[in-house]
Amino acid sequence: MIRVGAVEDAVPDAVAPRLEAEFGLEVRQMAALSDPAYAFDARRAQYSSVEIMKRLLDAAPPGAGRVLGITGRDIFIPMLSFLFGQAQLGGRVALVSVARLRQEFYGIPGMTHRLQERAIKESLHELGHTFGLTHCPDARCAMSLSTNLQQVDTKDAVFCAACRGRLENSRLGAAEQ
């Protein structure tokens, strides 16, 4: 897990143990990367998620199965106005932005535990994609697609039974290789 730019400790500290519990894998926190000025798009006043993910891949230490970046910057891809996160489907890198997971973004006073819960859900979601999981029709599953904060809050910070099964299969397949 790598922070990209400034992110308060409370977020990665809450995310790491839950990832270990859900995926059954050791999570290590690396030194934070610098603020992603290289990815800044002045016209959109947002940061290109593709550029940040390239840097994350370069920064990944050998032996790390997956790399999860957590940034406080508001990220985008050209087609979409914003993203909560992005991942390589069946790949190695995932990125979560907490910019729009904060209530302050919508003019509501912030609550740390809410932010932590949402960051956990989106981290599970994006890492789930790296294990080949696609969006789940069950609105309570961490793999359901969220395009607004309400949908993030509706889902649970766990995978549904079906997605869990797929995850186990994917991990078994990877272990055999």
Added chain:
Amino acid sequence: MKTHWQILVVDDEEVMCESLAAWLREDGYLVDTASSGRDALEKARATDYAIYFVDLKMPGGMDGIETMMAVRQLHPEASIIIITAYATVDTAITAMKEGAMEYIVKPCNPEEISLLVNRIIKVKNLQRENQILRKKLARQYCFQDIISKNARMRAILELAEDVAGRRSTVLIRGESGTGKELVARAIHNSSDRVAQPFVAVSCAALAESLLESELFGYEKGAFTGATTQKKGKFELADRGTIFLDEIGDISMKLQLDLLRVLQERSFYRVGGSQEISVDVRVVAATNVDLQQAVEQGKFRDDLFYRLNVIEIKLPPLRERREDVPLLARHFIEKLSPELGKEVQDIREGALRILMDYDWPGNVRELENAVERALVTARSEILEEDDFAFLAARARPFNWQAPANLTLDEVERQVITATLARNSGNVKETASVLGIDRSTLYEKIRRYDIARE
């Protein structure tokens, strides 16, 4: 269901292409990308994509609109979404005019794209399901599936297949259970109207006024209870086929209305003043002798000649006994899995019983008999004993014919008693009597029998 559908993203900007493709893949779709209009066309020739995302501005001589038009020539059903960075009313209008499903301005809200794609896929799934069901239905009702080795029957089926392609009205005659509707559906399915609706109406099942509004529809306020406008069967069957079963039972007034539709191909809804034109092929069926009804003044001769352009007369099963073994084996094969039985065949002796029986209810009665035998069968082959109930039907030993009764009176009493035994349930009663529902309705009406 998602993975069946493929999407193509077309944009000269690689980041744009790849990032949208990656985002859609997370949703479970198979997504390809193309970097130009030409590239897109090449891919469209090889793969049938359900949705195309096409950028409006692309260099290389082919912009988004041109790409869309070329793709639409290859795949008219494809849904194309035009993407642009700058919204102008003119390009939006052009895109929609040329058949774009949607026109979106980037960057776009993720929720919007997700809803749009889901909406398109939902429609595609329904279309595909509809297509599969239609195919299944057509297979179920085609001439090849009408089972017979009887020479007369084969000649009739050839005639039916021959007339299927024409527009002429067809009159099918035959006793109850001889398969009149089956032939009507096969005619429809072999005609160029196969993609359009086949609408069946049982004329005997409804009272005159109900039948009129059923056939022609009604306007709001046409009568008490007509709270909304309703389309009739003729409108629903537009460009397709309407099957009028038990046509011999309709009233003189309706005969006149029907004659008008056949002559002018137009009619008025009940309570309506606007003439409605339809293109409907009419296939009618009857189990009564219409010629005789005309002679008795019960049926209009002009309507009879209009209907009787092509006449198909289906023989009763007792006149094509050689088909009984074929049909019996067909029903075993069809019904056995439906009933969860493992019956494969039928003993020669049992077939003998079936061959000797008279089948007043024709093929339908035979199907019911096989079903009943299957339900009680204990082995993998149907035995003589499994059809013992037929012997009772054929030779009612302990029954004495009542004296001094007309046949009509006997029939009336039998129907009344059977209805009472089945608590007024017409479907059950018809099944027990070995006739179809519309025939039973007609008889109930003719003898004025109370249903309860």
